[in-house]
Amino acid sequence: MPPISDSELNIEGIQKLLQEEEINMQNLFKKVLNFYVSNDAVRKTDDEKLDLLKKAIDESLK
Amino acid sequence: MIFHELRLSNFLVFPGEQSISIPTKNEGNMVVILAPNNTGKTSIIRALKFLLYGHLAGAASSFEHKLLNDSAKSTTAIGGALSGWVEATIERDGEMRCIRRTITAKKGSSDTWRTAEMKLEEIKRGHSTVFVPDGGTLQRELRRLVPEMLFDAFYFQGEPLKGELLGDVGSIRKSLNAFLHEDRWEAAEQAAEAAREYYAKERLKAGGKDVEYRAKLEEEELLKKLLSQKREELRDTQAHLSEAIAEFDETTQALQELGKPAEADRLLGERNAANLQFDLAKRGRMQAEAELARLVGSSNGIAFVLSALPKAQKILGKMQADNILPADVTEGFVDRVLAQPKCVCGRDHDSQTRLAWNNYKTKTLSADLSRDLSDLLDSIGGSGRQSYVIRARQLAGTLAEKRSARAKSIVNEQKFSAAVRDADERLNAFPVEEVRSMSLRLSKVAAERQRLGGSLQQVEIAIRTTENGCKRVAEEIRRLAPKGANSGKLDQLKKAQDRSEKLRQLIHDSRAQLNKAFHLILQASVASYYDGSAYDGSSAKINPYTLLPAVEVNGEVRKNLGGGQSQLLALAYIVSLARLRKSLHKEMQRLGVGLGKLDDQSFLLDSPFDKMTETYAVKIAEFLKGNARQIVLLLARKQWEMVRGSIEPSADRIYAFDYHTLPEKIATLALDDFVYEVEGKRVSLLHKLPATDQHPHTTIVELV
Numbered sequence: 001m002p003p004i005s006d007s008e009l010n011i012e013g014i015q016k017l018l019q020e021e022e023i024n025m026q027n028l029f030k031k032v033l034n035f036y037v038s039n040d041a042v043r044k045t046d047d048e049k050l051d052l053l054k055k056a057i058d059e060s061l062k
Numbered sequence: 063m064i065f066h067e068l069r070l071s072n073f074l075v076f077p078g079e080q081s082i083s084i085p086t087k088n089e090g091n092m093v094v095i096l097a098p099n100n101t102g103k104t105s106i107i108r109a110l111k112f113l114l115y116g117h118l119a120g121a122a123s124s125f126e127h128k129l130l131n132d133s134a135k136s137t138t139a140i141g142g143a144l145s146g147w148v149e150a151t152i153e154r155d156g157e158m159r160c161i162r163r164t165i166t167a168k169k170g171s172s173d174t175w176r177t178a179e180m181k182l183e184e185i186k187r188g189h190s191t192v193f194v195p196d197g198g199t200l201q202r203e204l205r206r207l208v209p210e211m212l213f214d215a216f217y218f219q220g221e222p223l224k225g226e227l228l229g230d231v232g233s234i235r236k237s238l239n240a241f242l243h244e245d246r247w248e249a250a251e252q253a254a255e256a257a258r259e260y261y262a263k264e265r266l267k268a269g270g271k272d273v274e275y276r277a278k279l280e281e282e283e284l285l286k287k288l289l290s291q292k293r294e295e296l297r298d299t300q301a302h303l304s305e306a307i308a309e310f311d312e313t314t315q316a317l318q319e320l321g322k323p324a325e326a327d328r329l330l331g332e333r334n335a336a337n338l339q340f341d342l343a344k345r346g347r348m349q350a351e352a353e354l355a356r357l358v359g360s361s362n363g364i365a366f367v368l369s370a371l372p373k374a375q376k377i378l379g380k381m382q383a384d385n386i387l388p389a390d391v392t393e394g395f396v397d398r399v400l401a402q403p404k405c406v407c408g409r410d411h412d413s414q415t416r417l418a419w420n421n422y423k424t425k426t427l428s429a430d431l432s433r434d435l436s437d438l439l440d441s442i443g444g445s446g447r448q449s450y451v452i453r454a455r456q457l458a459g460t461l462a463e464k465r466s467a468r469a470k471s472i473v474n475e476q477k478f479s480a481a482v483r484d485a486d487e488r489l490n491a492f493p494v495e496e497v498r499s500m501s502l503r504l505s506k507v508a509a510e511r512q513r514l515g516g517s518l519q520q521v522e523i524a525i526r527t528t529e530n531g532c533k534r535v536a537e538e539i540r541r542l543a544p545k546g547a548n549s550g551k552l553d554q555l556k557k558a559q560d561r562s563e564k565l566r567q568l569i570h571d572s573r574a575q576l577n578k579a580f581h582l583i584l585q586a587s588v589a590s591y592y593d594g595s596a597y598d599g600s601s602a603k604i605n606p607y608t609l610l611p612a613v614e615v616n617g618e619v620r621k622n623l624g625g626g627q628s629q630l631l632a633l634a635y636i637v638s639l640a641r642l643r644k645s646l647h648k649e650m651q652r653l654g655v656g657l658g659k660l661d662d663q664s665f666l667l668d669s670p671f672d673k674m675t676e677t678y679a680v681k682i683a684e685f686l687k688g689n690a691r692q693i694v695l696l697l698a699r700k701q702w703e704m705v706r707g708s709i710e711p712s713a714d715r716i717y718a719f720d721y722h723t724l725p726e727k728i729a730t731l732a733l734d735d736f737v738y739e740v741e742g743k744r745v746s747l748l749h750k751l752p753a754t755d756q757h758p759h760t761t762i763v764e765l766v
Contacts, residue, residue, distance in 0.1 A: 009580075009583050009642065009645035009646055009648075009649050010579055010582075011575065011576065011579055011653065013572075013576075013578065013579065014572045014575050014576065014653070015653075017568060017571055017572055017575065018568075021564075021568065025561075025564065025565070025568070028561070028565060029565065029568055029569070030653065030654045030655065032250050032253070032254065032565065033247075033250060033569075033650075033653070033654075033655045034654075034655055034656055035250070035253075036247070036249050036250035036253060037243055037246040037247060037250060037650070037655055038655055038656035039155070039656060040656065041246060042199060042202045042203055042206065043199060046249075046253075049249075049253060050253055050256060050257065053253050053254070053257055054257055054260065054558075057257060057558050057561050057562055057565070058558060060561065061554070061557050061558060061561060
């Protein structure tokens, strides 16, 4: 039986959503995911992450 | 997480330092550990659980020293300390890391111990070896790599995964959330919402003392929350409606393939009509036969004597031609007799004899008798209306008609009997019950579809109303907004609030897309592994909401699965899950999210072929080969014998647990369980302890 191909997970749906947004929003989204979803997330507390999030929001409005 | 090496020291049944090295060079690596029952298979799993979570498995807290090896404990001096540990070299994100969890205990007396310390460390080996104690980060990381609730899936202990994995259980779902990082996405969404609420509160503060303005801000907040809820409800309803539509279409299709309910009635009608025709034909045949019998009976044997008539006709005709019919014969004969003086009897003629002879002559010359004879000749002659030949011909004609009618009836009888049998067969083959239940299901789904359609409309109306409300309030807020120095700040806060809301929505929608993608992949992968191997025509189905597996037959979830079947499903699922996570990491990297490059999952399976047929065992063994980067199988002898043909050629390494025990204990063991055939050689894994050692233990030996 053929094993699942690694390239088969298709996140086109997410990419389409991002393409509909302006570049600042796209960058904000990726930053926030890095704060919360990446491996580094375990190294920060929730408050630290929320502060980083607010700063990123403010910067994206400049 | 991939293991390169597992090392144990004075842990459970393993005295001293022992290790298992696991190859990792190929895409699929398999290590087999041949281990008779009760020699340490479960101890390996317990060791892993201890290493990853500090799990004590049977040893209550403050009794951790029970995990230390008995042999080692017996040789420790009273007052002395003994350490036992489990250590592993793991591969994580392309890097090798070494972690160790240690128990240290102090011996109070010959049979009392006190746990002194338990610690988790990372070992950095370079010019020197440094032990870095964990402050909590390493433990959190380990829990993320393999959530504890999923540990039993990847490192299971001989029991097929039934209740936990194959069902909608909350705790397993939570672990799946962690394994696929859905919990982190949820945390990001909640954080965006928390940021939005923060900015909303800041706007209220910056609004000053204007009561009306503040009231409007609060109203806007409520309306936005309501709008967000309604939009969520809309998405859910749309999703459910899509499912209902899909199920409706699927059920309609299935029903068309099975046959319509009216089809059964039509077949029944056909059968009844054929039966009626058969009865008519049968009756026709019987009538024709009765008529034939009557005709033959009433023919006075004409048909049978007709063959004799030509001869009789010939004789009588000749007699007539020779004038020797009774009338002719009698007159001449009587005159000749009377001319003689004596009668034929010898007496002299007298008046009496002459009278008798004249009476005789009168009788035989009677016109009636002659007429009768003439009539008989006519009858035989066949020219008269009542002649035998004419009558026989007429009878033959009628008989032929009746025989033809009978033959036709017989043909029809056979034809309609076959039609009845055919209709019966088709009726028996028609899945009446299935069609009925499918029709019922279709009605239910149709009703649900209608209900959801109605709900959708209502939610859409509610959203429009709320959106209008939001616009109205936004306008009022603009009108009431304080002018002056604060207006710039208020403006900025509003933008930040809107941006947080947009971010939250984007994360939310992305999670939905991700869940959809997970479902598609898991469904395809698990089905590809399971469907072809299951004997009962069942198929694997992944729930789109929980992402948990189930087995379906004809659209119905099957609850009670056999051992082999549930094991196959569970293994297909966890292998698919592990590969999905690896794929997820790659895709996230492409998106610019740092989840790490390499994240294969290892599987350590204790007795995975227990409680199943050999056929399922071989199928599972074949499936495991090459479908995970690292698989370690712990097998007792019977399971080894079942799957040896499939596994031995593919195994990268074969270890064995040599069991050392007391001589009197050996006598109680089933010795065959300790003898394995490996690479054509018989190997015994049972050894007698020397007299100086009273503690059974296990040593790990590399065979191949």
